[in-house]
């Protein structure tokens with residue numbers, strides 16, 4: 417039944433991307449009631465007079481896109497400097513990042529650390545225009561781990577405490593008890609998923625990229641606490657050793673994973689883990705890292721992983737590990753977000769790249785049927801685009817032109833169909 421006052425909208429003459437099957441369904445009609453999809457059909461449909469009709473003109477209609485690895489508070493590539501900014505300024509800058517992500521077609525994002533429940537509420541209440549936010553809160557890091565940004569020489573644990581929970585500085589935890597407490601704290605602060613640093617990283621000053629972080633007992637404790645709250649853990653990891661340990665401890669997705677080999681991918685497959693590569697951030701930093709003042713040590717680490725990113729995608733695919741769309745961009749480099757599609761289509765067909773940013777991401781986030789799919793019951797998040805997405809995703813690389821209508825939760829965010 418349609419509730420009284422619920423707006424009914426119909427998108428007709430649509431070539432709908434069936435993300436489960438990975439193909440187009442031309443001649444489809446999408447019926448939207450309020451903020452949800454009520455029906456998608458290729459049968460002729462009698463449209464009642466009260467409905468608002470959108471004629472897609474035979475164009476492709478895609479589910480709203482999902483980026484499963486973003487940092488919406490990362491207004492700067494200088495993560496230490498960012499942590500020193502007042503929360504009000506970080507929030508103000510985040511509102512711009514959120515709006516621009518939405519306008520690139522990303523109606524949902526999984527924040528891989530930094531965003532808090534206040535930002536999520538601001539989007540839910542319509543104060544900020546932006547993607548639906550699934551937050552991790554602070555990333556959990558061991559002392560000297562990937563989210564421990566303290567320069568050598570700084571001994572205080574609290575120097576970079578960001579009390580508002582903004583910025584990308586980690587919750588530092590050592591030992592099973594501290595790890596449990598740190599995860600529980602993120603749960604208390606409304607996390608949708610728990611981010612743990614299971615290996616070295618590029619942007620952190622003191623950890624070797626190929627090292628492992630946290631003991632197995634600590635990793636298992638983090639996963640157990642996440643699952644106790646009906647959440648799951650995602651782990652930052654590059655090397656086969658770090659990835660294997662994280663997956664064996666029960667982590668659901670591996671973030672980056674550039675250095676994986678076939679044996680590691682098989683371990684991921686046997687544990688049902690997902691891979692979330694973030695190719696665009698390496699491309700961006702390779703172009704700009706020197707100018708941005710990154711240290712030679714950090715740029716050396718970047719070089720180690722950059723060229724292996726696409727290999728990791730190929731290896732994961734070959735072993736049957738589901739590959740999810742992620743970007744991990746910082747500061748002014750956020751504009752490169754749609755470029756991830758172009759990088760990935762070197763290793764997979766366009767339809768599969770689109771699945772990685774829709775239904776596969778939804779499965780990872782345990783949101784299948786709600787996002788990433790144009791089916792009855794899902795949020796009415798959709799894009800009407802020019803071009804044939806089975807051939808090329810070029811329309812997404814230039815979203816201002818290529819996305820002709822953008823709808824989120826039944827609300828038309830922008831529309832240039834009748835122009």
Ligand SMILES: [Zn+2]
Nearest residue numbers: 485487528744
């Ligand atoms: Zn990240």
